Amino acid sequence: MARQPRRPIDLKESCVQAAREVIAEQGVEGLSMRDVARRLGISHQAPYRHFESRDHLLAEIMRRCFADFAGHLDARLPGTDDRTDLAAMGDAYLDYAIAKPLEYRLMFGTPWPEPAQHAGLVSDAVHAFDILRNNLRRRHGKAAGMQARADLDALFIWSALHGMASISQSQAMDSLQLAPGVATAFRGYLMQKVGIALEVPVDPRPADCRPAPGSAGTGISRASARKPLPPRSISGSRAR
Amino acid sequence: MARQPRRPIDLKESCVQAAREVIAEQGVEGLSMRDVARRLGISHQAPYRHFESRDHLLAEIMRRCFADFAGHLDARLPGTDDRTDLAAMGDAYLDYAIAKPLEYRLMFGTPWPEPAQHAGLVSDAVHAFDILRNNLRRRHGKAAGMQARADLDALFIWSALHGMASISQSQAMDSLQLAPGVATAFRGYLMQKVGIALEVPVDPRPADCRPAPGSAGTGISRASARKPLPPRSISGSRAR
DNA sequence: CATCATTGTTGACACTGTCAACATAAGGAG
DNA sequence: CTCCTTATGTTGACAGTGTCAACAATGATG
Known part of the structure; x- marks a missing residue:
């Protein structure tokens, strides 16, 4: 018993x-x-x-951080529609990253312990991502290929937000001799840029041609890797 | 002597x-x-x-990684103009992150040792950033406020690229149950989105109103923090 | 030659994660 | 009730770490 x-x-x-x-x-x-x-x-x-080990304790804490984090995203001031709601979500994301930098770093900047193990960790982390994804799925509808579009948008938004959060937290910003006002304008500027990028539709296919709709030619496009770097590639993993 | x-x-x-x-x-x-x-x-x-210490050795290695990295960016296939050059730079950035994940994590995912100390580290890191910044400064010209615009664009691009690089390297992607094809399309999609965002001009002022030019209303905008998170804030630093 | 700074070695100390053996206590089975 | 199992907590070890202190060799300079 x-x-x-x-x-x-x-x-x-x-x-x-x-x-x-x-x-x-x-x-x-x-x-x-x-x-x-x-x-x-x-x-x-x-x-x-x-x-069982330090890693298991750490995994449990990370799990709770993700749960906290998801709760924080859920607790955003509800937007009046999906768009303002998305903005609110972005704000909530960055607020959290600023308010709890060490927890944020723990979730997103620390190599995870055992991937397969700690299933709870994974599911809690995925849940946080799903808050974002669900908004975009509502937005894109259920037409064929639109799931993929929603996922791509979610990854794009996440990239921009996470990139900004982790750059802001590194001491890098202090050393870059940025023009006056840039540090404070950064957040708003990035949010606007992301908003713009989301408005303009984009072909999720291989990319390479497709000029930006309404503009001369996107500038950044060509995907995929070329020039596979000199010799010494890197293997390795976080073993031990 | x-x-x-x-x-x-x-x-x-x-x-x-x-x-x-x-x-x-x-x-x-x-x-x-x-x-x-x-x-x-x-x-x-x-x-x-x-x-002097493990941190000093680590700082020296990080410094060299930044130098390598900057060299890799400099060695990109030269674009025919600033735009394609910017795209080539983005590709070179992501190529490096993929080819040398551990070095990349060392540079951008590890808390730096002593900020003030290790001046060489900082200057080498700044040099890598300047490669990106210089392209954008050429692009924006020298008019008043355009320095700031270039810096903001540089930070935006860096955020997106770094966000993507670090998300791709975490095991997170494997667990998200992404729609088929998303993982491979991610990189090209993000590059296109960034390209679009760069084309469309944006007011770097506080933001909050300014509808996206040519579109209904950006969706993501309102900057600055609200709702300062419950009680328990975080202090702490990477001491000792 | 004598001196002395540079470089390398040996031996400690406090700290870490973790294994193994032991102690204690609480509940169920007889 | 006693006996046994199981969960929990303690003590003691071991190998590993970063780093301080004391010592040894060595080669250039006075």
Whole structure:
């Protein structure tokens, strides 16, 4: 028979809480199992009764971050239509990235532990993405190929937002000697550009010709790789 | 008087080489001073004669990666005009990210060591950015405010490319159940969207009104943060 | 030659994740 | 009730890490 946990205070839960505190204070790299144990006043091995390894603890925390994040996206001020709603979603995304940089970095800037394992992690992360995708699917309708279009738009939006979020968080911006006002205008400018790009339809086919509709010729197009880089390619993975 | 280094084989150089191998094989996290020493058959403290700390070694490697990267961008097939050149640059950027994922992650996905220190790192990184920025400055001319416009465009392009590169490298794509063909079309689609966004001029002012020129209303716009997130904000830094 | 800075080695220290063995206690079976 | 199983927590080890301190060799310079 499965025995019920009768502990009043849930040590597993406490570990997660303590670990989140550490991460919020010092970032992922600062997280140590022993530190968690120390903060809770328990032996250094106690957390291992609840988490197989540091990676498993980390995965659980990442899962919760994704859940938080998805909740934050869901809690945006509802737009009056799909368009303003999309804008609100973009704002909510960037607000979160700014307000919780270390959590953001944990979700999107840290190599994931075990891909196949930690199924909960994956499904929670996908759920966050689906909030964005669902909006675009409503927008594009169900005609043939429109699922793909919605996915492509979702990936494009995500790229721009994530790119901006992670660039803003790196110290890079400080060193670039940007023209005055650029740093503060960046966010609004990017949102406008993305909005424009979404308005103008685009052929998701191989691309290569297709001038931009209403404009001379897009400028950036030709897809696919050429010139496969000199010799020494890179293999490797995040093993060990 | 400054003594000349008379060593035939430069141990400092060997350390860098060995460390780059480790990183290319196992990623940044796998880099260990002692491992470097072991590979070179020297004592575990020898590398410290040439690098103050692991972070200093890492900074040197990052610096070289940026130099490589900038060289790779410079070595793109020259475009016939600024537009096709910009496209070639985008392609070169993504080619590099794909060919050397671990180096790419090292440059753009790893918290930098000491910001102020390691001046060489910063200047080499800025140089890579300047390749992009210079193209856009030529494009925009020198009229008042156009410097800022060029910087904004550069940041926008960088965001999209970096966003795509880092999303593609995460295992996320595999889990999203994307519609068929989306994964392969992603790159070309994003390049087209970026091209379109660059064609259509945009007001870099605060944004908030300004409908997209030639279209009903951009959809994504309103900049700036609202709703500052519940309570628990995050402080912390990458200390120690 | 004597001096001295450069470079490399050896040995420690505190810290990490994790394995193994042990202690304790609580519930069910007899 | 006792006995046993199972969950939980503790103690002690081991190999690995970055880094400090003390020492040794070596070669150019006074």
